[in-house]
Amino acid sequence: MAKHTIRHSMEIRASPHDVYEALMDSEKHSGFTGGEAVISRKVGGKFTTFGGYAEGKFIELVQDRRIIQTWRANDWMKEDVSTITITLKPTEAGAALEFVQTGVPEKFVEEISQGWHDFYWKPLKKMLER
Numbered sequence: 001m002a003k004h005t006i007r008h009s010m011e012i013r014a015s016p017h018d019v020y021e022a023l024m025d026s027e028k029h030s031g032f033t034g035g036e037a038v039i040s041r042k043v044g045g046k047f048t049t050f051g052g053y054a055e056g057k058f059i060e061l062v063q064d065r066r067i068i069q070t071w072r073a074n075d076w077m078k079e080d081v082s083t084i085t086i087t088l089k090p091t092e093a094g095a096a097l098e099f100v101q102t103g104v105p106e107k108f109v110e111e112i113s114q115g116w117h118d119f120y121w122k123p124l125k126k127m128l129e130r
Contacts, residue, residue, distance in 0.1 A: 002106040003082075006113045008099040010121060014128035016064045016088035016095040022124055023067060023086065032127040033119055050119075056081070064088060071101065073108070080105050097121075 012019055022028045029037035035050035040058065048055045053074055060068040067086040082103040089096045104112055 003103045004106055004109045006099075006101040006104055006109065006116070008097075008113075008116060008121065010097050010125070011091060011093055011095070012097055012125055012128055013094040016090055018128055019088055019095050019097060019124070020064045020067070022128060024061075032123045034123070035119075056084075059083070073112070076105060076108065 022032060024039060024041055026037050026039045029039060029049065033050065035053070037047070037049045039045075039047040039049075041061070043058050043061055046055065046057045047069070054071060055074070056070040056072060058067070058069045060066060065088055067084070069084050070081050071084045072081045080103070082101050084099070084101045087098040089098075099116065101112070101116075
């Protein structure tokens, strides 16, 4: 099955630190997504989000700057594993977030891309930009 890349970028009116913490802290992550998250904060550590819908492990963590992780949804075939890179940079207004997810199975690209918007980026901005 063909693999694809999803790319999103946005500006968030919050510091890179606040964005990083929202993504990496289990309680904050659960708070803005509305789904249970269990997140290790160590390279090689694992995470699950949305009560086990998505899982993976951390490849690289640079506080307030970069998160690289493997990621797979529980409805994907076992061998289908994508890689996510989230880069944060300070801006005058807050933080620029660059998101790249490689290795997404073709039949899930549209659903996963829209899911990031609906279940992550919109509620993350809503929580942080109050």
